Amino acid sequence: MSSQTNGVPSTASQPYKETFRLSRFIRANGTQLGILAVFFSLWIIFIVSAPKTFLGPQIYYSFMSTVPFFAIMAIPLTLVVIAKEIDLSFTSTMAMGMVAFILTHNATSSVPLSFLAAMATGILIGWINGIIIVKFGIPSLVATIGTQFFWRGAVLVLSQGKSGSLIYVKESLLHPALVGKITSVFPMQMLWLIVIAILGWVLLNRHKFGAHIYLIGDNVKSAELMGVNTARTRVNSFILLGLVSAFAGVVASFHVAFFWPSLGDGYLLRTLASVFLGGTSVFGGVGTILGTFIGAFIIGAIEAATVAVGLTGFWTQLIYGLIIVLSVMMHAYLRKRSE
């Protein structure tokens, strides 16, 4: 309101045209361009330090086969983190979904029914997380540490700690649909990752749900004053992560046709690192699907690269930890500077 003339339009209403300006584009997409730059720099470093590994196609097939197991969970986790929440229980959800799968299969011998049971379990676990956090007002960090142990405990109790073969799933059509290969090289789980990433992008950027996720993470009081149902939106974000985690559990177990009660244990750090490295702010309100997607492949590549350049596998955990701390610090710094 700097030159209003009592409600009379002061300028003729010109239709708004989006003009492309490079400087504005860079400012608006800074973190995504940043993560792309990191991605290509690392790639060049990897190629230079281990050309034999990184110039052949084999390593990339291997990435496409293994990265999706945690990357598909990183997509809904991005939404949870943008809403200024966190979930540490999703690795147990993976295993609990598979327990539901196996119990249902024991009872019905139907793979599709078992698959649906796993998905329903994921939804239920996500809903319970959401209710504990939203209705009881427990910080999500604390609540989901609790549910992480609870559901892992439930997995151990129900499975009696025993692992088991899932060789029977190979006869189901679901097996090639989830973990098969297109033209015998392109893994189906990579296709599922792309599908989930696109759905996640649409939900976050082109749907009311995503708009509310951003608003809640940015300023929950403003969102409430303006009539956003912040409770329902947050519960739904946990449900979504629960559902996708159970799906990831099924995909990872189908891949090896085997169930381990420890399923998901190694994925917590990688998934969190993908989200934070991808530019999603731990302070909420900021984050992108593309960033997480690229972040996941950087994380996946680092594991292969540490071994390929001659370091022992023990280094990977150290590097993941470092990435989480550095990327969170960087965002805290950038946020402070922009205020």
Add this chain to the structure above:
Amino acid sequence: MEPCRLELRNVSKHFGEVKALEDINFQLGNNEVVGLLGDNGAGKSTLIKIITGYYQPTSGEILFKGQKVDKLTVAKARKMGVETVYQERALAELQTLWRNIFLGRELVNKWGLLDVNRMKHETHRLMSQSMGFTSSAVNPESRVGTFSGGEKQGVAIVRALYFDAEIIILDEPTMGLSLKETAKLVNFVRDIKRAGKSAIFIDHNILHVYNVADRVVVIDRGRVAGEFRTKDISLDTLMEKMIRVAEVGSFD
């Protein structure tokens, strides 16, 4: 008799032991501007947040056009034409301008998908027509956190205007505004009246309230201490009464 646009009957609000509002009776007529006056902590903002559905009253009734409304929520109140410019502005500063304009009332299709283009266009139209933003630096994609105080207030006001509100509530809207911006705001309240709408106007500055309100309601320690038609009372008398209320809790 035509029912009031908005009426509160015996509304109380307690926060635990604290009685923020006690037995409030309040009416807002059709095409009336009511000024709410009262000291800090008198309960003005609590009263506003009951009308906007943010707080649920502990007891009492809320009526819109004579119809009692149960369990009023913010979304319900906005649907019934209540738009508010909050003291705290209620913006999401990391988000773009268009997302702030349509905060909580996004334009969507039946699947909940956003009509991003229309929201950007509407934002652009509102900015150039109502806010008078001409600077090319301020476009629908700008982040609201980069705006000045006056610009942010402009966003909050334009947002209240866009949705064709019947009742516009302004809670301390002149806070942080320059003199010129304040004068414009006072004109804006007059425009609301001219457009046949109703408004509730809260301000620390009695002069602003006196100049635009048809009626002032004085709130003190959670109760309605009294009300006056501005045409029946001089500014000086009103000020004297306000000071007396703040000191002893009654007008005499």
